[in-house]
Each structure stands twice: as structure tokens, then as C-alpha cells.
Amino acid sequence: MIHIENVTKAFDGVPVLQGVSLRVAAGEFVALIGRSGYGKSVVLRHVAGLLRPDTGRVMVDGQEMSALRGSALRRLRARFGFVFQGGALFDSLSVFDNVAFPLREKTKCTEGEIAKQVEGALERVGLAGAGEKLPGQISGGMVKRTALARALVMEPEFLFFDEPTTGLDPLTAQGVLDLIDECHRNLGFTGIIISHQIPRIFDIVDKVAVLQDGLIRYFGPPAGLEDAADEAVRQLVTGRA
Amino acid sequence: MQADSPSCCPTLARPFVLVGGAALRVLARTGRMGVFFGRMVGFTLTPPVKLRRVVSRIHFIGFQSILVVLLTGMFTGMVLCLQGYHALSRFGSDAFLGPLVAMSLIRELGPVIAALMVAGRAGSAITAEIGIMRNGQQLDAMEMMGLSPFRYVVVPNFLAAMVSMPILACLFDVVGIWGGYLVGVHLLGVSGGTYMGEIAVYLEMTDIMGGIYKALSFGGIIAWVCCYKGYYTDFGAEGVSRATTQAVVTSSVLILVWDYLLTSVMF
Numbered sequence: 332m333i334h335i336e337n338v339t340k341a342f343d344g345v346p347v348l349q350g351v352s353l354r355v356a357a358g359e360f361v362a363l364i365g366r367s368g369y370g371k372s373v374v375l376r377h378v379a380g381l382l383r384p385d386t387g388r389v390m391v392d393g394q395e396m397s398a399l400r401g402s403a404l405r406r407l408r409a410r411f412g413f414v415f416q417g418g419a420l421f422d423s424l425s426v427f428d429n430v431a432f433p434l435r436e437k438t439k440c441t442e443g444e445i446a447k448q449v450e451g452a453l454e455r456v457g458l459a460g461a462g463e464k465l466p467g468q469i470s471g472g473m474v475k476r477t478a479l480a481r482a483l484v485m486e487p488e489f490l491f492f493d494e495p496t497t498g499l500d501p502l503t504a505q506g507v508l509d510l511i512d513e514c515h516r517n518l519g520f521t522g523i524i525i526s527h528q529i530p531r532i533f534d535i536v537d538k539v540a541v542l543q544d545g546l547i548r549y550f551g552p553p554a555g556l557e558d559a560a561d562e563a564v565r566q567l568v569t570g571r572a
Numbered sequence: 573m574q575a576d577s578p579s580c581c582p583t584l585a586r587p588f589v590l591v592g593g594a595a596l597r598v599l600a601r602t603g604r605m606g607v608f609f610g611r612m613v614g615f616t617l618t619p620p621v622k623l624r625r626v627v628s629r630i631h632f633i634g635f636q637s638i639l640v641v642l643l644t645g646m647f648t649g650m651v652l653c654l655q656g657y658h659a660l661s662r663f664g665s666d667a668f669l670g671p672l673v674a675m676s677l678i679r680e681l682g683p684v685i686a687a688l689m690v691a692g693r694a695g696s697a698i699t700a701e702i703g704i705m706r707n708g709q710q711l712d713a714m715e716m717m718g719l720s721p722f723r724y725v726v727v728p729n730f731l732a733a734m735v736s737m738p739i740l741a742c743l744f745d746v747v748g749i750w751g752g753y754l755v756g757v758h759l760l761g762v763s764g765g766t767y768m769g770e771i772a773v774y775l776e777m778t779d780i781m782g783g784i785y786k787a788l789s790f791g792g793i794i795a796w797v798c799c800y801k802g803y804y805t806d807f808g809a810e811g812v813s814r815a816t817t818q819a820v821v822t823s824s825v826l827i828l829v830w831d832y833l834l835t836s837v838m839f
Contacts, residue, residue, distance in 0.1 A: 405720065406718065408715065409717070411718075416709075417709060419712065437717065
């Protein structure tokens with residue numbers, strides 16, 4: 332379970348989060364939506380422990396992220412997967428080695444077992460046969476799918492996606508969303524996804540959180556969005572001012 | 573509006589606010605550099621060490637710097653010999669040309685100039701590489717896998733620089749002495765036997781070890797500063813460019829300051 336309690340954060344005196352609270356139950360998949368530059372990635376980075384809140388706290392499975400340091404933090408993060416906006420692939424490693432990296436470093440698997448798992452993960456994301464290529468030699472869609480394969484190969488309990496479809500054409504974006512949906516159904520991870528794919532993202536998540544002006548203005552099932560009391564939420568969903 | 577903004581203060585207080593703010597920023601940065609150094613040493617002393625990565629960085633920092641170190645070493649030895657000869661011959665002491673060149677190189681110029689060359693060639697590349705990894709969220713990705721970027725990125729550079737620098741400094745010394753020999757013996761007419769023989773008489777093991785200790789610490793300084801600047805780089809191409817410049821300038825200045833302190837203690 333992920334529990335964000337009244338988190339505030341300011342950068343250079345400019346408040347970004349002004350009391351964000353959110354509760355994601357085990358196995359639940361939540362879409363975090365909102366206008367660009369309003370702090371969605373900041374929320375996600377707090378959950379991942381990459382940022383520390385000014386006030387408030389983030390609890391993951393009963394452990395306070397901002398209180399964890401060193402090996403305790405690394406142990407908890409070993410249960411996380413994170414798909415970054417730009418993929419964050421290691422550009423000196425091939426697609427295969429990128430996916431194999433966490434297996435080589437975090438498990439005692441033999442090279443044969445690693446090869447089997449990596450090939451399975453690449454096949455799952457539709458990249459069978461692309462293992463030898465370097466990140467610079469593949470398309471944006473393939474980068475995102477490689478990042479997804481790398482995140483999935485360790486079968487994480489918590490998986491976070493920071494705009495995994497940004498910069499992709501509509502068909503490729505839908506393909507990536509379908510893939511994420513399939514993985515969620517098969518693996519049952521607890522997840523948060525930031526996306527601007529409205530309304531398509533609503534088909535694959537259990538709940539939607541709308542971040543506006545540093546606060547969560549709506550948190551509930553996608554079906555309730557269009558009838559939300561908050562006009563800003565309705566505007567964001569319908570795209571009409 | 574920020575509390576420390578000078579525009580919120582009375583005019584008379586503004587200079588104090590500006591100076592105080594700048595001093596606090598310098599202190600914060602120095603503290604962060606100190607913490608970075610502590611973490612770097614801590615991870616170095618805690619296994620596992622990524623040996624394959626260390627070897628690859630030795631190839632980059634050490635092996636690929638050999639040519640530039642040999643060239644600078646040779647010309648430094650040659651010019652040192654030329655200058656030294658003109659000074660010594662005024663007092664009829666040109667027999668001491670060999671010891672002058674050798675001791676200057678081994679105790680001082682070898683470690684320092686080799687370190688400055690490595691800071692310029694490899695240090696800047698280390699900063700740029702880590703800075704680009706920071707910008708591309710590759711370091712964050714590593715952290716999200718429960719792995720420490722220190723172990724994979726910083727420690728290998730630190731160990732590789734510490735291993736490479738003494739070897740490079742020794743190469744610099746040898747080639748420099750040989751360059752001095754070429755100029756002194758073949759160009760200026762000093763006896764070859766005198767040149768080499770006097771070196772053996774005057775040079776002591778403490779001189780050689782002093783040079784090696786210096787080179788070792790300079791390697792640590794280069795890796796520390798360059799990794800730190802890359803690790804905390806600003807965003808974008810401009811941020812990486814600024815970090816790279818700062819890394820070379822800061823490590824070069826620190827090498828010279830540290831060299832003075834070590835010389836005053838060791839010799």
C-alpha cells in the first residue's frame with residue numbers, strides 16, 4: 332500500500348505541492364493526471380524516494396520513505412520498478428544488457444538463466460530480436476518498451492510510470508498502454524501512472540487522481556470524473572475551458 | 573518572495589545579506605563536497621568492488637592518457653634541461669644538470685603536470701559522462717533498482733584514477749629525464765655519464781616515493797572533483813558544459829594547492 336499524507340514541496344521558494352494526500356491500495360493501479368508542470372512527476376519522485384517532502388510523509392508498505400537511508404532504502408527500492416519519461420536506458424549498454432542489468436546486479440542467476448529471462452521480457456514487450464541494438468539505434472517507442480521490459484524483469488511489487496507514452500504516435504502509444512494493462516493484469520503490481528492519454532488511460536486503471544494547484548482535486552474511479560463537483564477537474568477531462 | 577532576497581531588506585543591510593548569502597552557499601557546497609568524498613571512500617572500502625568496471629576505467633583514465641603524458645613529459649624534461657643548463661653553467665655547475673632535471677621532475681613536475689593533463693583529458697570526460705547520465709535520469713534509474721550509483725559510477729573512477737596516476741607520473745618522469753638527456757648530452761654537450769651518474773648519486777628513494785604519494789593523492793582529487801561535478805550537474809547541455817569547465821578548473825587548482833601543502837610536509 333502507498334499512503335501519501337499531506338505532502339508539501341517547494342522549489343526555490345515556489346510551492347509545487349501544497350498538501351497532497353493519496354492512498355493506493357495493494358494491487359491497485361492509479362492514474363495521476365493534471366496539467367503539464369503542475370507537479371505530477373514531483374509526486375511520483377516522492378513516492379519513489381527520489382525527493383523528500385518539506386512536510387508530510389510518504390508511506391510505502393508501512394515504511395516512511397523520507398526516514399529511510401542507505402541499504403534500508405535500497406532494499407525497499409529493490410521491490411520497485413520505475414519507467415522514466417525518457418526511458419533512462421544506459422546508453423553504453425545494448426537493449427539486452429539494459430534489461431539484464433538488474434538481474435546481473437541483484438540476483439545470483441547464471442548467465443543462461445538471465446538470457447532466458449531477458450529474452451522472455453523482450454518478447455513480452457514485442458522486442459524479440461532487438462537485443463543487440465544500442466538505445467541510440469532504436470525508436471522512441473522501442474526505448475519505452477525496453478524501459479518497461481527492464482522494469483518488469485524483476486517482477487516488482489510496485490511499478491511507477493512517468494508519462495510512458497509521451498512523444499509516441501497514437502497507435503504506438505495505445506500499444507504501450509495495452510502492454511502496461513496486460514502486465515498489470517498478469518503481475519498484479521501496485522502502480523501509479525502519469526499520463527496525458529485522456530480518456531484512453533481510464534480504460535486500464537482502477538482509479539484516477541487529478542492534481543491541480545498542488546492538491547489532489549479528485550480521487551476516485553474514472554467513471555465519476557465527468558460528474559465531479561470540481562469544475563477544474565471536468566475541464567481537464569473534457570479538454571474544454 | 574524569499575526571505576534572503578536582498579530586495580526585501582533595508583538598503584544598508586543589502587551588502588551583508590548578499591555576502592552572507594554567498595558565504596552560506598559556499599559553505600553548503602563545501603559541505604556537500606565533503607559528504608560526497610566521505611560516501612566515495614565509504615563505498616570504496618565496502619565490497620563488492622566492480623572490478624570489470626574499474627579495469628575499463630583504468631583503460632580510459634590511464635592507458636588512453638599515456639600519449640599526452642609522454643609528449644608533455646618529454647618536452648617538459650627538454651625545456652627544463654635547457655633552462656637548467658643556462659643557469660648552472662653560469663656557476664660552472666653543469667655537472668648537476670642530471671640531478672636538477674630528475675629531482676624537479678620526480679618530486680614536483682611529473683606528478684603535477686601529469687595530473688593536470690589527466691584532469692583536462694579524462695577528468696572533463698568523467699564529468700560530462702556522469703552529467704549526461706544525471707540528465708538522462710540514468711542515475712535515478714540505478715537508484716530505483718536499489719543500486720547505488722556510487723558503486724557503479726563513482727568508485728570505479730576513483731580507484732582507476734588512484735591506480736593510473738602514479739604510473740602516469742612515473743612514465744612522465746622517465747620520459748622527461750630521457751628528454752633532458754637528449755638535450756643536455758646531444759645538444760649542449762654535457763657528458764652522458766655525468767648526467768646519469770649524478771642522478772644516481774643525488775636521487776633518493778624518499779624523492780621517488782614522495783612523487784608517487786603525490787600522484788596517488790592527485791588521482792583521488794581528480795576523481796573526487798570530477799565525479800562530484802558530474803553528479804550534481806545542472807540540467808541541459810549548458811549545465812553539463814558548466815560542470816565540465818568547473819571540474820577541470822577546480823581540480824587543477826586543488827592539485828596545485830594540495831601539492832604545496834604536501835611539499836611543505838614531505839620534503
